[in-house]
Amino acid sequence: MSQAIFGERVQRKEDVRLVRGRGQYTDDIQLPGMLYAGILRSPHAHARIKRIDTSAAEQMDGVVKVYTGRDLKGRIGSIPTAWIPPDSDLKAVEHPALAYDTVRYVGDGVALVIVTERALVEDALEAIRVEYEPLPSVTDQMAAIQAGAPLLHEGAPSNIALHWKVGTDTEAAFQGAPVVVRQTFRQQRLIPNPMEPRATVAQYDTVTGELTVWATTQNPHIHRFLMANILGIPEHKLRVVAQDVGGGFGSKIACYPDEVLVSYAARDLGRPVKWTESRSEHFLVTTHGRDHVDEVELAGTQDGRILAIRVRAYANLGAYLSTAGPGVPTILFGLIVNGAYDIPQASSEVYGIFTNTTPVDAYRGAGRPEATYLIERIVDRYAQEIGMDPVEVRRRNLVKKEQFPFTNPFGLTYDSGNYHQALDLALKTVDYEALRREQEALRQQGKYIGIGLSTYVEMCGLGPSQVAGAVGFQGGLWESALVRIHPTGKVTVFTGASPHGQGEETTFAQIVAERLGVSVEDIDVVHGDTDRISMGWGTYGSRTTAVGGGALALAVDRVVAKAKRIAAHMLEVPEEAVEFQSGRFYPEGNRDRSVSLQEVTLQAYLAWNLPAGVEPGLEASAFYDPTNFTYPFGTHVAVVSVDADTGEVRLLRYVAVDDCGPVINPMIVEGQVHGGIAQGVGQALYEGARYDDDGQLVTGSFLDYAMPRARFLPRLETLNTVTPSPHNPLGVKGVGETGTIASTPAVVNAVIDALTPFGITDLPMPLTPPTVWSAIHAARQTGGAS
């Protein structure tokens, strides 16, 4: 394969339409006779619905229909979760699409209006009168499990949705340990906020009985699968389409009540219906992320050897179980709390807890940022405790190159790695020694900079289907690809993954171009349509390239194998004696004669003279099931300054060394890392969802919820090391989440490092000026650095 396309900074094919404003996002769809939907949402965190009066709304001009929860009870099934962790005693409580009896969080849907114009939605919603009987509510997971706390669901005593334990026996290690460090970390609730709000357009064909649903989803086939059951529509009569999707970050995985309701109404009324959430609505009802309280204990020796880690996590799951909600704080978190370190004993215990809050599900990284945060933070605490440089502690405990494949205490097999190499490259890039000297010199002047590290590993590229089954995910996690070479030699690729910003229309074309010797322009990648792609599992968990790309590579190989048989026939040589290079077939060792792939393709379709037993046409599909996850890793270093008088943290420098195996398109990989870092920095310094005592979300807009802006960030420096994964045909590892996973602890470690002279060892995120200032102020009162 000589063409240097794999590894090139090929400009994105999708950008051609996107920079011209010609993307097709769900809300862009206009259909003749289309109606608009709006959902009335509970203003109470917990209440009984006593009465709903829809009569005024129903009499308004332009109001076509109003549905309440009682109207729909029995017609629309409960919104299910799709992840049931084994041995977790999961309480799969009912989640009605519209509440008919009790509302359980601010935003819970109580009525659906269908109107003729977008502007009428608000008018109609305002005209509905609901009488509530407010009930006591609880939003904090630690409060929710106390005796006497308000109960959300009858079937879940003490509001405990799940209780799950895994790992080895750590007791002996802690008993005899010379050093034990304990810390409770609060990993605050975040709001994913992709810039495109969620939307759904549904159209029912009254003749064929087919329902088409355009939706902002990361996984249209999972949506079809779930919605077919919820709505009782035969799966072959349901088409789910995700055209351009404006980011997801996990929040567009879940099957929500909203898209189910809109689909129901479209079928019921026989007219197309559009629903688009407002940003305010997004804050309230689109799934949130994180929200953990983690009690962490680390046992170690005086000379920096970690002996054991023990974690007890309290994960807030919100009012109902979201599609992947139960899997995030268990499987995606608990199995990797030892991080990139060779720790002999480790255990995780997780409580998933119902509260009167928005359901919590995956948010970029999903479980792995939480695990990485606590291990990277506790390792720094340990280093401080034994008076060792955090770099040195890491060096002593990181899994060594020769230990791969490495089995962690939870039974995960880390595929490949060279963690020390990434660490060394990062340290060299920032000039760690010089930074430490500078830090010391500045401290003499009363100025505080901090250096923070995160030497992370991530499990991603979800994943082997057998493992999916073993961990209770109600689906397979293989991926499909179909490669079709058209008679003229142009190529269409169909993938079951569903990229929404990650650029696979380009990287997948690169994979095919490299293998077929066809130019990238002549290859189109089709995704996100259940009618065009038979089956697939979508885009999340950094799986698209590792798993979807794997399927694609296999499919291309099958196409080439068939083309080779035809080429051999055309060249009149045995098949084994045909070589394929840069789009041409040659007799072995003879470059004088050849036929092009294009000529072979034409013959495949003309079929005038095919070898015996070869069918006409030239396409192949593959269903690729990986044998393991992939484990990207790296070292991120953050350098911050802290203004001791104002508490303001400035990010001065950020260096990321990531290893995701061979890089198909460096430009796209860098972009993924940049965006991930910004989100992780957001958690460390700016973002945090808050509820007040009545369960009102007080951070319900971009005015109250601080999203990272350009001026908050420095230049982001990205570097790579390359350690291929042995587990997929391309050797690639996922890179969509590494930035988010690595950056939060790197930044917090840097801030705490800066605050060492004040004796501050931990602070709750986000590290806003008031938080930092208060801690400094308190330290000064008691005689810390002056």
Next chain:
Amino acid sequence: MAEERVAIQLIVNGRAVRGQVEPRMLLAYYLRDELGLTGTHVGCDTSQCGACTVLLDGLAVKSCTVLAVQADGCHVTTVEGLAEDGQPHPVQQAFQEEHGLQCGFCTPGALMLSAWLVDHHPQADEAAIREALDGLICRCTGYENIVRAIQRAQALRQETAEPLAGRAQGGVSR
């Protein structure tokens, strides 16, 4: 309640358009729903995200903060009208070259803001660019490549001719 409609006329991407709109209709929705110019996106309801940014008489404004009736008699340029004679505007080219977009949702607004910046502040340094981007929220890129794209567009602009904002002036008077 539905309100009485008001007649407006404006020039959108160089083309005269007339319409009847409710006084409460926002320019963003007028462009999207009435004119089918769906390149202009709506990402929030508090005028924070900038996805809806267009040029109104040459100035970058958030079209969700402008009523359609306020645009009566104005020149509006949306992302669909950003290319000059079929040639991409330097910011469009630069965003492609520098990977200044991922999901593309903030991109129309990012492009319009950048076009204004590049045309009016061709010398803006990195700090000034980051400051100017304060009206834009991009969740995908970490802004790194948006900043690089703007710098690249500044360079491209120097090599080429007339700024876009110049073109948008004149025509219908207010």
